[in-house]
Amino acid sequence: MQVKDILQRTDKLPNVPDVVRELIQLLNDPNAKYEEISEKVTKDQTISLKVLRIVNSAYFGLSRKISSIEEATVLLGMDKLKTLVIASGFANSVDSVEGIDLKAFWSDSFRVAGLAQWFAKRSEDVSPDDAFTAGIVHNIGRLLIHLTEPETAKQIQTMVSERKAGRVKAELDLLGFTSQEVGKALTDLWKFPSNLGNAVQQHQRPFADDDPQPLACVLNLACYINACIRHDREADLVREGFPRSVAKAAGLSEGIVYELDDALAIGDELNQLLD
Structure with missing residues (x-):
């Protein structure tokens, strides 16, 4: 496939x-x-x-x-x-997806979008509009895999939940490509600005290429903070694990690590759109 x-x-x-x-x-x-x-x-x-x-x-x-x-x-x-x-x-954009709680999926995407926008506003290299939109669509490839290949998506979920493989490896093993690649292809099909698709494809491993894209780095940071919020991680541990090299490539100052409490407090007002 x-x-x-x-x-x-x-x-x-x-x-x-x-x-x-x-x-x-x-x-x-x-x-x-x-x-x-x-x-x-x-x-x-x-x-x-x-x-x-x-x-x-x-x-x-x-x-x-x-x-x-x-x-x-x-x-x-x-x-x-x-x-x-x-x-x-x-x-x-979709009514129901087998294997995905859509409300939770979009709530998660909205928070990543808000966090990406927050980081972008503190960088001279990234547009806040681009960052927000990249956050909204960063996981759209996973959604599309569930829509088109629900049985394979279920197998991927099982492998990940049983800790038999990380999601990227599970997708490569069962599909031959990743959800990030699917996301980029979909944004290209929709004729979105190319930097959005590139960020979606690269955000999990922004240093895979020699020249990391600032937007991909901002998206990576947003996903990191989102995961910290999801797991209710203590602020000190968030700062300790903060990927400073990614922040530097995103055009952020070293002092950004001391502002992370504000990022951790970003609200979920957009969830009202899901009711």
Whole structure:
């Protein structure tokens, strides 16, 4: 089997709204007309309702109720709106997946995205928009494997849970390729900026190439902190195990290790999009 065989199962691909894909394609375009995107978001009722619900939640604490995407854009800014639209579009891209708790899957992806954005804002080498989007899609390849090859995905899960192999080795043994490769191929198919796909493919081993990509390094750090949060690791142990060489390659200062308490406290407000 090859990665292309999975991509040819077009009936199984996540159904990401056109407006979300178009928005991601424009992330690195300085001349992008985001007003047009706002208009298209307005026409997508599912996304609009979810975005407006979270905008009107206690998290934002706005003094009055926001009733339109245009108002939300003015009050929150396009950067925040882009974040909400991209997260919402992916959260609703599939209805059910055998072997995956979708709510937990997207909640985990949202936190990685928020952490990647947090690191990117402290680096001169990485766009926060790119980092957030890379976090959202960093595990999309695993989702696609479960959608297209559920029995093989189940075998991979069993090997990992029984500690017979790490996930990468299990995927290579049973599929011949990794979920990161599938994720990159899918972002290429969707015509996302190439740096997003490269980061998805490289983030687990950012130093596999001689020239590590800063975005892949930021994503690696986000996954590290996310794992620490998931396992309720003490802050001192988080700092002790923090991959400083990866942080340096991500364009972060040595002092970032002393800010990690803030990263560990990043909230889960985007989970409201999953209700």
